[in-house]
Amino acid sequence: MKMMQIYAFDMNCVGHINHGLWTHPRDQSVRYTDLDYWTDLAMTAERGKLDGLFLADIVGVYDVYEASAATAIETGAQIPVNDPLMPISAMALVTRSLGFGVTVNTTYEPPFLLARRLSTLDHLTKGRIGWNIVTGYLDSAARSMGLERQPDHDARYDTAEEYLDVLYKLWEGSWDDDAVLRDRQAGVFADPSKVRAVRHEGRRYRMEGIHLSEPSPQRTPLLFQAGASARGQDFAGKHAECIFIASATPQAARPIVDGLRRKARDFGRGDDALRILNLLTVVVGRTEKEARDKLEDYRRHASVKASLAHYSSSIGIDLSKYGMDEPIAEMTTNANQSALAAITRQAAKPVTLRAIIDQMVLGSRMKPVVGSAEQIADHLQKWIEEAGIDGFNLARTVAPESLRDFVDLVVPVLQERGLFKADYAQGPLRQKLFGGESGRLPAAHPAAAFRKT
Numbered sequence: 274m275k276m277m278q279i280y281a282f283d284m285n286c287v288g289h290i291n292h293g294l295w296t297h298p299r300d301q302s303v304r305y306t307d308l309d310y311w312t313d314l315a316m317t318a319e320r321g322k323l324d325g326l327f328l329a330d331i332v333g334v335y336d337v338y339e340a341s342a343a344t345a346i347e348t349g350a351q352i353p354v355n356d357p358l359m360p361i362s363a364m365a366l367v368t369r370s371l372g373f374g375v376t377v378n379t380t381y382e383p384p385f386l387l388a389r390r391l392s393t394l395d396h397l398t399k400g401r402i403g404w405n406i407v408t409g410y411l412d413s414a415a416r417s418m419g420l421e422r423q424p425d426h427d428a429r430y431d432t433a434e435e436y437l438d439v440l441y442k443l444w445e446g447s448w449d450d451d452a453v454l455r456d457r458q459a460g461v462f463a464d465p466s467k468v469r470a471v472r473h474e475g476r477r478y479r480m481e482g483i484h485l486s487e488p489s490p491q492r493t494p495l496l497f498q499a500g501a502s503a504r505g506q507d508f509a510g511k512h513a514e515c516i517f518i519a520s521a522t523p524q525a526a527r528p529i530v531d532g533l534r535r536k537a538r539d540f541g542r543g544d545d546a547l548r549i550l551n552l553l554t555v556v557v558g559r560t561e562k563e564a565r566d567k568l569e570d571y572r573r574h575a576s577v578k579a580s581l582a583h584y585s586s587s588i589g590i591d592l593s594k595y596g597m598d599e600p601i602a603e604m605t606t607n608a609n610q611s612a613l614a615a616i617t618r619q620a621a622k623p624v625t626l627r628a629i630i631d632q633m634v635l636g637s638r639m640k641p642v643v644g645s646a647e648q649i650a651d652h653l654q655k656w657i658e659e660a661g662i663d664g665f666n667l668a669r670t671v672a673p674e675s676l677r678d679f680v681d682l683v684v685p686v687l688q689e690r691g692l693f694k695a696d697y698a699q700g701p702l703r704q705k706l707f708g709g710e711s712g713r714l715p716a717a718h719p720a721a722a723f724r725k726t
């Protein structure tokens with residue numbers, strides 16, 4: 274049995290996925306503005322040998338529900354939301370091996386600046402940074418950036434492809450490996466003949482410049498992606514190394530997982546190019562009864578209203594307009610197409626608001642898995658086997674209690690069963706996850722074509 278990978282999924286805000294739980298008396302997420310909230314979280318994740326701590330991000334507000342941002346603001350549903358990159362260098366300082374994933378949207382800032390920010394974090398984390406490539410799904414974000422609405426769904430991915438070309442040129446091709454000499458005697462820091470300006474002239478981006486950072490341990494950060502529409506899968510099969518999916522059952526996940534691996538093979542990246550992780554909420558206790566009691570306790574704090582506000586923006590449909598038993602028809606919107614398809618395509622009967630709300634046990638559209646550590650471990654094992662995935666992205670509930678519970682109760686059981694590592698592998702994040710000689714991208718990845726040395 275292969276080792277599973279596990280990430281703690283979080284966001285620099287109060288309500289991330291399981292909404293309303295910040296009102297629980299033990300929840301600490303209201304301290305998201307304190308640096309020690311983040312450093313404590315990172316140390317807990319590393320104590321549990323988790324592969325990484327992953328930070329989501331959005332650059333707009335959830336204003337589709339009732340055509341207003343009021344519900345999201347009132348319930349703290351991902352607003353206020355702070356910059357996800359800022360806490361990472363502090364978390365890197367208090368850990369040695371934990372990886373970091375950070376979400377940055379490609380639609381609204383020039384690639385040249387993002388190239389340097391991520392290189393800086395790759396240096397400061399000693400090669401432990403991963404980037405979740407998102408193109409956004411919020412018109413509110415587009416309006417904040419001076420656009421009328423966001424670009425069309427597939428066009429966002431086309432633009433992201435070009436954006437990545439610019440980044441790959443900068444990260445992989447601007448500085449040779451032996452460009453930096455640090456020769457104190459000769460007074461030569463770097464050899465100018467081994468540093469070059471990269472050029473790009475495309476449909477959307479045009480630039481010429483030398484990458485501002487010297488080569489970092491991974492050069493290109495580990496690449497994550499989370500879109501699962503047809504166009505999103507194509508993009509992921511070509512570029513992504515780790516992919517987040519959000520399927521409700523292993524049966525629903527399997528075709529997506531097989532399709533993604535097939536895509537990566539079609540792009541010539543081989544059979545071992547991807548690590549696929551499913552989003553999961555876990556409520557664990559020392560016994561099943563304790564876990565069920567905990568769920569009931571948490572449940573009293575969950576906010577369905579916040580969840581509907583979040584979900585309406587995710588799928589681009591104002592759910593407040595539907596009656597409880599009115600069917601929600603299959604349709605295409607310009608928002609998150611895979612999230613919408615997840616409810617409209619896989620249901621045996623037409624989906625209704627009542628059915629969606631029934632799922633929202635802890636204030637998200639994802640039903641939690643509840644049980645003793647052994648029961649949770651059984652569940653994870655079954656998922657890996659039946660869906661063919663590589664691991665999980667754990668959504669928080671009551672923070673940081675839910676991460677501590679997972680680390681203290683579930684991790685030891687997984688380790689005993691030989692399903693989870695007892696310690697970290699050596700090297701940068703990419704090397705830890707994929708092995709190999711270095712933390713650099715493999716030759717079969719499209720970024721490698723931009724290398725000069």
Ligand SMILES: Cc1cc2nc3c(=O)[nH]c(=O)nc-3n(C[C@H](O)[C@H](O)[C@H](O)COP(=O)(O)O)c2cc1C
Pocket residue numbers: 328329330331376378406407408409410498499500501502503504505506517518519552608609610611612666
């Ligand atoms: C588990 C998971 C996490 C995601 N995290 C973010 C995020 O932090 N920020 C964001 O803008 N989009 C996020 N997304 C949305 C995707 O990046 C993507 O925009 C969305 O799924 C629409 O693409 P699609 O229509 O190809 O599925 C996430 C999606 C999933 C499944």
